[in-house]
Amino acid sequence: MPGPGASASEGAMADQIMAANVAKECLLTAVKADSKSSHLWANFAYAFSITDDHRSSCKCLEKVLMAPCYIHL
Numbered sequence: 121m122p123g124p125g126a127s128a129s130e131g132a133m134a135d136q137i138m139a140a141n142v143a144k145e146c147l148l149t150a151v152k153a154d155s156k157s158s159h160l161w162a163n164f165a166y167a168f169s170i171t172d173d174h175r176s177s178c179k180c181l182e183k184v185l186m187a188p189c190y191i192h193l
Contacts, residue, residue, distance in 0.1 A: 140170040158187035 147164045154160060165180035 137171055140167045143167045144171075155183075156187050158184045158189075161187065 144164065144167045147160055147167060151157070151160050151164060161180045161183040165177045165184065168174070168177035168180060
C-alpha cells in the first residue's frame with residue numbers, strides 16, 4: 121500500500137506529462153518554422169523523455185547534433 125503523499129506524487133507526474141504533451145504540440149509548430157534550431161530540438165527531446173518516448177527523444181537529440189553551430193561574440 122502506498123504511503124502518504126503517493127497520490128500527490130502521481131498527480132504531479134500526470135500534470136508533468138500533460139504539460140509535456142502540450143509543449144510537444146507547441147514545439148512541433150516552432151520546429152516547422154525553424155527546423156535548424158538546436159534549442160527547439162533539445163527542448164523537444166526533453167518533452168519526449170518526460171513522456172517515456174525515448175526513441176523520439178533520441179531522434180530529436182540527433183537533430184541537435186546536426187544543427188549548425190553559431191558562435192556569437
